[in-house]
Amino acid sequence: MRAELVMVGTELLLGEVLDTNSQWLASKLAEIGVHLYFKSTVGDNPDRLALVLTQALERSDAVIISGGLGPTDDDVTRRVVASVVNRPLVYSEEAERHVRQYFQHTERPMPERVLRQAWLPEGTTPIPNPRGTALGIWLETEGKLLVALPGVPSELKAMAEEYVLPRLVGREGARITHSRVLHFCGIGESSLEELVDDLIREQSNPTIAPYASLGEARLRLTAHAGSISEAQAKIEPLEREIRRRAGHLLYGADGCTLEQAVGDLLVAQDATLATVESCTGGLLAHRLTNVPGSSRYMLQGWVTYSNESKMTEVGVPRELIDRHGAVSAEVAEAMALGACRCAGSTYALSTTGIAGPGGGTDKKPVGLVYIALAGPDKSVEVVKCNFPGNRLDFKTRATTAALNLLRLRLLQK
Numbered sequence: 001m002r003a004e005l006v007m008v009g010t011e012l013l014l015g016e017v018l019d020t021n022s023q024w025l026a027s028k029l030a031e032i033g034v035h036l037y038f039k040s041t042v043g044d045n046p047d048r049l050a051l052v053l054t055q056a057l058e059r060s061d062a063v064i065i066s067g068g069l070g071p072t073d074d075d076v077t078r079r080v081v082a083s084v085v086n087r088p089l090v091y092s093e094e095a096e097r098h099v100r101q102y103f104q105h106t107e108r109p110m111p112e113r114v115l116r117q118a119w120l121p122e123g124t125t126p127i128p129n130p131r132g133t134a135l136g137i138w139l140e141t142e143g144k145l146l147v148a149l150p151g152v153p154s155e156l157k158a159m160a161e162e163y164v165l166p167r168l169v170g171r172e173g174a175r176i177t178h179s180r181v182l183h184f185c186g187i188g189e190s191s192l193e194e195l196v197d198d199l200i201r202e203q204s205n206p207t208i209a210p211y212a213s214l215g216e217a218r219l220r221l222t223a224h225a226g227s228i229s230e231a232q233a234k235i236e237p238l239e240r241e242i243r244r245r246a247g248h249l250l251y252g253a254d255g256c257t258l259e260q261a262v263g264d265l266l267v268a269q270d271a272t273l274a275t276v277e278s279c280t281g282g283l284l285a286h287r288l289t290n291v292p293g294s295s296r297y298m299l300q301g302w303v304t305y306s307n308e309s310k311m312t313e314v315g316v317p318r319e320l321i322d323r324h325g326a327v328s329a330e331v332a333e334a335m336a337l338g339a340c341r342c343a344g345s346t347y348a349l350s351t352t353g354i355a356g357p358g359g360g361t362d363k364k365p366v367g368l369v370y371i372a373l374a375g376p377d378k379s380v381e382v383v384k385c386n387f388p389g390n391r392l393d394f395k396t397r398a399t400t401a402a403l404n405l406l407r408l409r410l411l412q413k
Contacts, residue, residue, distance in 0.1 A: 001168070003034045004060035006052055008067035008077055009151055010043035021066045021156050028160065030177045032169050033224065034062070044074040046083075053084045057144050062168070067151030069134040071114040077148050078137070082121035085141045089119040092135070094126055099133045127163050131155045138167070178231035179222040180239060183252045185215065185404040192217045195245055199238065206235050214393055215400030216258065248411055251404075258403045259287045265410040266297035266347075271376075273406070274343035275301040276314050276335045278326065279353035279369055284399040300343040304335065314338030325364070327352050329382045332370035340374040347409070348374045349402045355391045369398045373405050381405065 068077030127136025189212035206223035285301030335350035353369025360366035
């Protein structure tokens with residue numbers, strides 16, 4: 001089955017709203033083996049939408065529309081769909097009952113204009129909407145399938161998962177597409193690709209695709225099969241070989257984050273952690289505490305942005321800052337030791353650097369950061385890094401490097 005997405009909304013073209021629906025739908029279609037060939041975005045303009053839908057129906061077997069099903073004047077999807085397939089709009093008592101029941105349930109007054117949503121193209125099988133008033137459209141026309149869903153992400157996802165995707169599987173008898181994503185830290189995308197170059201050149205089913213993000217790299221292993229278990233069996237030996245080659249560079253798979261991998265190691269070793277941050281402004285503690293159960297190991301965090309706070313909060317000596325500057329290996333070491341001492345933690349991580357865009361010098365340029373890790377024996381490891389990018393990129397890269405420094409230390413235990 002060749003599928004196509006049509007995302008409706010002027011707000012999408014203006015960049016006012018991020019189009020997350022197409023990304024989500026694309027991933028779900030891939031999982032059930034429906035091949036997505038095209039994606040279009042069009043504003044709330046009847047003529048342009050009609051042109052896009054006409055072209056989509058000519059070249060694709062299934063067209064899935066997101067948006068334009070509301071009750072306002074700029075919600076044009078219903079009437080444009082009816083026009084394109086040359087069918088009249090007919091009033092659906094089922095849709096009216098749904099709208100009235102929705103407002104009764106929410107105990108809100110119902111504006112009469114919302115009943116515009118009860119007009120659907122003739123021949124439509126209404127798609128139930130458990131989270132909103134607009135029913136979706138499931139319409140067969142000349143051997144093609146046309147599906148229209150609301151643009152509200154929570155409504156679209158519920159309707160697609162409960163109704164559309166199961167029917168597409170039954171309609172197509174599609175083969176499953178299943179992926180496994182491996183996460184790496186301490187190696188760039190190009191170097192990672194070199195590590196598995198021969199596997200990529202020999203790939204067929206499963207396939208290997210490398211990706212990069214700030215401070216990390218990923219490999220997506222994808223298999224096509226008749227079932228998820230069959231696909232997993234195809235992926236398993238390939239994953240095992242990649243793990244053998246990558247060693248400690250690989251920290252997790254699928255939804256595992258670097259901070260979760262670190263947390264799992266801390267729990268396994270019954271160890272605790274404190275953080276003290278300057279240039280990263282609390283992002284390190286934020287990432288760590290995003291992990292459910294992080295209270296088992298995360299004791300305390302400081303944001304010591306000023307020199308004075310470094311001295312008063314974690315005991316960095318003034319003469320150390322005067323002699324070496326706040327951005328230095330010596331101050332990073334003192335920050336980590338001070339945090340470890342004040343919190344009574346097994347480990348402590350510190351960051352101090354220059355996030356930019358100003359404040360850099362020839363000796364200490366923008367992007368410079370010192371990361372220190374203090375351990376249970378009061379030993380301290382300090383690393384110096386230089387990261388490109390804007391402030392947020394810098395902070396993300398710096399915290400990733402800090403987490404990976406701790407992960408590698410814990411793996412030595």
